[in-house]
Amino acid sequence: MHADPTGVLTGTHFLNGDQACCEGALAGGARFSAGYPITPSTEIVERFSKRIPTIGGVFIQMEDELAASIAIQGAVWAGAKAFTVTSGPGFSLMMEHIGLAAMTETPCVFVDVQRGGPSTGLPTLPAQGDMMQARFGSHGDYPCIALCPSSPQECFTLMVRAMNLAEEFRTPVFLMMDEVVGHMTERVQIPPAETIAVTPRKLTDKAPGEFRPYEDSEDLVPPMAHAGEGYQFHVTGLTHDERGYPSMTPATQAKLIRRLREKITRGMDRITQVEEDNVDGAEVVVVSYGITMRVAQRAIKLARAEGIAVGGMRLVTVWPFPEERIHALAGRVRALVIPELNMGQVALEVERCARGATQVIPVPHAGATVHDPQQILDAIRKGAGR
């Protein structure tokens, strides 16, 4: 299925990441968004609120992020594709509903334009400190999918992809932007609608009465139904059986939680997106994501000019973590260098996956700006033993 041309602003534009993200949402089929203003994410819904009435859909500004993050889920069950956007403190407030979406298998997208924290932190300045919050922020054990764009162009393409992955796996998907990417303006090419693939919602073809909302299916992603169609189904955040009824037994919990995890694990090949640059034969590989990988590329060039064989690996999907790729890489290099705008979050994952096979050198940064490429260069030199 391809995108509905009504929502696709085909052409070449000069947009910031936030604006491009909004266009991605529209191209991906989003016709509902609920939001609460917070810097630096606000431009996404500002644009959506302007665009959506002429496309056919609804934007509502809610009273807080808790409301926004669950209103979109109501809209999903009513038949719309929906997303919300936020930043730092708002992301914290949305955590409970990320768990609800995971538990009820509600396809929706959460965009977090990361800013410096903790707390109010740096409203207008960048960080990548929410990576672990995206992964583990809501209580309970659930998997998630998180994508990290590093340009406005990618804010568009990855937002479309996020909307699609949400539908394919019936799970909340995160677009983990950062303030730099969100506020950076660049050329964004939006292709014609017919070339943009859009994943339709997986709906049941069963008759009311035969429909079991959470039944096992081959890919572990049960087809859903929308309210108002006569299925009279029940959805609950409680642990539930195949009928969707609360069933708080060890067996039901084990079955449900395992399936939620397994559906993502099984889909790893379709979810994982990693970009490699001269990784073969590299002594050192820089592993990073988002804006930091762009900055790191400058350091990589500088290191190559010094004769160091450096490769780069950009994690476009950070969650689920490309565990095997990192593990395989770790066995072939002298060091992995992990710059990120936090004190070492994804570096922990890299370290875990390297399983001691190589040296892991984090390049932490507290945020408020991006790395000085020199810091990354120094780490590369260290990894190469220079």
Next chain:
Amino acid sequence: MPELASRREVAAAPDAVERELTEIRVAGFGGQGVILAAQILGKAAAIFDGVHATMTQNFGPEARGGACSAQLIVARHPVLYPYVTKADILVAMSQEAFGKFVPELKQGGLLLVERDLVRIQQDLPERVRTYGVPATRIAEKLGKRVVQNIVMLGFFGAVTEVVSRKAMEQAVLSSVPASMAALNKDALQAGYEVGRACLESRLPASECDQIPEYAAWLD
């Protein structure tokens, strides 16, 4: 396509590997249209000239009163590092912006100022060339003070080679409401004319007042 960075010497390592880019800072105070100017400039480069441009703006309380600025990197290749490290060009629309950003201007760089609002009271980095334009005055004479940023863009277009004239015009017209097209076109034209006259006269900025095309706007 104009030759980028043609005016500049190749900077010293470590950033020599990426020298095919131009780093521009546009700064002023809130209400001068500084961000829009940078946006239009970036659009001219990225959309109409087909090179790469990355624009970032400084947000926050300072954007509502004091110094407000935008950064633009124009390059032949995709821009990696999004911020100005050493500005090739500083466009200063206010005294405060000038004071704040002149230290990041590189040696041999280009300084464009709002002639009536910026007084160059401090030492500039070596070999910096300065050009001034009475952008606000010209805009007022054209009828609306708000087009001061467009006048500055015209001036910028004339004294630098970052974007083509055609791209600049397309970028301006695609960024302003249709009802304001004529005024913006005039503002851009005026800026270009003053800039070209200034450049062709080969006079130092402080003596540009003597040029008839320039002086015409000052009385």
Next chain:
Amino acid sequence: MSTAETPTEMPLCEQAPGENPICENPVEQFLRTDRMPHIWCPGCGIGTTVNCFARALLKTGLDLRKVVVVSGIGCTGRVAGYVKLDSFHTTHGRAIPFATGLKLANPELTVVVYSGDGDLTSIGGNHLIHAARRNLDLKVICVNNLTYSMTGGQAAATTPEDSITTTSPYGAFEPAMNIPHLVAAAGATFVARWTTFHVAQTMKAMQRMLTRRGFSFLEVISPCPTLYQRRNQMGDGLDTMKHYKEVSVSNNNANLAEIGMTKSGQITVGNFLEIERPDYLEAMRAQLRNRLQERYIEVGGAPCQN
């Protein structure tokens, strides 16, 4: 069947009610009977309100495929799980914003929010206020048992002064929230309060809410014999029902500022308020059509699907 057959009629129903259609309780069709008996305690009033709700639905003749129930968390939050309608048991306090998304994405739906006092007025208080302000077309039924029951009977925003609860062991001293007054002030266009004793009035109020448009709010005062009445030596569920009968005063014109609940004083009940003003969707459509003219694509009956 004739009256002459009466003597055989009743035992038949008692033994096998399913075999004779006339013996079928009319509310059965609204219930997920495969989940019965429900979890509510003996003498709890929540089931009584559901009974009224089912009968109200029956009387309205609404297409049940288009009626959705959304609940939050708590004892009343379990209502969503027992009604045989599209039903959503969401998070604590957030039934209203979930319902907001449902309603706006598919305006054809009749969206009922059915939850408790703790859920709707405390943790979800902000959403209650804003949905009322927006005059969003939601039918909100708040069963108020004056305490947090599901968690074991703690003090709530609605607990009357001097009441003993597990977190006010020496008696509550915060004034109880006057919910009808709050929602009326916030902009609700229908506000009523009844008790579980007033089954016919409760049912009628529900019927009215289901058939009108705009933010409609019904508070039903209900016993929690296990946790509230017992700790306050107020007897069991039946005693509480008798108490309601005794102390309730029906006054549709009551001054809402003066109807706050006390531990054993008068309970003012009534259909306090019904006014007309454009609901959220009407206001949204009018505004957008006015500004955008023919460029506006109205979100109508059909869900905003892609």
Next chain:
Amino acid sequence: MAKGTVAIKTERCKGCSFCVEFCPPKVLALSPVYNAKGYHPPQLIDPDKCTGCDLCGMYCPDFAIHGFRFPKAAAEPAPTVGAAA
């Protein structure tokens, strides 16, 4: 002559007595027998007086009882039901 009667799902009953207490003609009483959960469900003690008004059904929190009228009687004007405050 009874105008109606009640049907009881005894296993759903939790013995709250609402039906007994608020039955207008007072035709119900709790039965001495226990259901599986140990509650005393109601029984019809005065069937002739039952009007089938279903007030018991409306009060019942457990959907365990409901009243109904016999078809012939249903054609007659229904008595006013409901509890007044």
